[in-house]
Amino acid sequence: MAEPTLFVEVHILQSVPPSNINRDDSGTPKQALYGGARRARVSSQAWKRATRIEFAKAEEPTDRATRTKRIAALLSQRLAAPADNAGAGLDTAQADRLANALLEPLGIKKSTKKEEQSAYLLFFGKPQLDALIALLGGRAPELAALADKELEEEIKKLPVVSALSTGHPAEVALFGRMVADLKDLNVDAAVQVAHALSTHAVRTEFDYFTAVDDENTNDSGAGMIGTVEFNSSTLYRYAVLGAHQLRKNLTSAEATREAVVRFVDAFTRSMPTGHQNAFAHRTLPHLVLVTVRTDQPVNLVSAFEEPVTGNQGLATSSALALAEELRTVGNTWGSTPVRTLATYALETGKLMDSFGPSLPFPTLLNEVSELVGGWLTDASIPAQTAASDAAAEAGKR
Structure with missing residues (x-):
């Protein structure tokens, strides 16, 4: 039917x-x-x-969607924020490294002109970044201290793609999203x-x-x-x-x-x-x-x-x-x-x-x-x- x-x-x-x-x-x-x-x-x-x-x-500004090439920078800012402000309290270098590791499973290519930006605009809800941080279960400092290979293996165990594939704000649900590199993120x-x-x-x-x-x-x-x-x-x-x-x-x-x-x-x-x-x-x-x-x-x-x-x-x-x-x-x-x-x-x-x-x-x-x-x-x-x-x-x- x-x-x-x-x-x-x-x-x-x-x-x-x-x-x-x-x-x-x-x-x-x-x-x-x-x-x-x-x-x-x-x-x-x-x-x-x-x-x-x-x-x-x-x-509310914190609940809105955004379309940007700067998802890594936004995620890094949240990881560097104090723990009592929904952050992880990492220093800037640790936050940047962990943010890039968290985004790696998404296959988002970096811009050839600006390394700190993705190659294209990504439309997502700001609360979904908090969902990514929640996946860490309070282990952000521990993970940030791991060597590159160990960090990569630990991140692979986390449902990163699922965190950005669910819980869409109304704006994303209305206007949709197309990600050529990872179809599971499409809305x-x-x-x-x-x-x-x-x-x-x-x-x-x-x-x-x-x-x-x-x-x-x-x-x-x-x-x-x-x-x-x-x-x-x-x-x-x-x-x-x-x-x-x-x-x-x-x-x-x-x-x-x-x-x-x-x-x-x-x-x-x-x-x-x-x-x-x-x-x-x-x-x-x-x-x-x-x-x-x-x-x-x-x-x-x-x-x-x-x-x-x-x-x-x-x-x-x-x-x-x-x-x-x-x-x-x-x-x-x-x-x-x-x-x-x-x-x-x-x-x-x-x-x-x-x-x-x-x-x-x-x-x-x-x-x-x-x-x-x-x-x-x-x-x-x-x-x-x-x-x-x-x-x-x-x-x-």
Whole structure:
């Protein structure tokens, strides 16, 4: 019998003002050709990192995940910390040697340029370093005093790989990890994030700027001149979270439910930070649509294969196109979400026909929590709650 699946999809329409939130190697805002038109693009990597940073704000710093080449240095710092601070109290040289020995079973290659760093970024939870130290059972000083060969033999007896293969923080469980050198460390991601695309065609513009030298009183010339490229756009953003995969990664049903809700919140509120001081571009969405499916994910970007046009704003037209695409997919393919939840501030009854009534965003998150919690308990989708029923009734009035 096939394992039951639950896909929680987040569709967002969001307008950003003149900005350059994700640029290429030449400083130009990233773009893509879609539907024969040049679109603004924000890479999935940029928005995943922004989401991860937003998600981590609710975590204690010591409980967060980190992606770094400096795992050996972090482990060494813990081994050198006093015993009453969860460390081993080793001196720096001993801590460095023992840290490298502990990481040897992971097969993590060192950088050819910087010996103290690994060859690639490794994503792990900071508490997992404490789990590595716990494997030593208080024997750190004893092990650090052993000769190289004896130390290697003792470390081989410890379940080092297991310590980094279990107890994943939510961030690793959500976004996954790939380690080419040791597949046992791989974690299948529970989240997929699409490149954000503008619903309409865009043109890149240039801002010519000058900076004045405040201490220059002798002439009227600028102290610095330059240009920065920018565009403005209404973006369609999409992410899908497999609650079934997240449950595997986290093992705890309660942790899974909480992580799903926090991901929806973090993805909605996050914003990449490119040129943020120059443009102050942080906005909130026009529309957040959560669709829940049990068969397969469906990215609704085809709604904008024909670019949206208009000179009186693009948000409403984009939302109507998205609503029509949701209906079309359901009618054509029979792929209809088992639940649809939405938050929007656009005045049109056609949206309610497709998305249901607009819920205050905190209420939407509560609905997602109830839904995922019910599915984790008995693999069924709970009926609409009183809150959503009330919102529906208010919408009719």
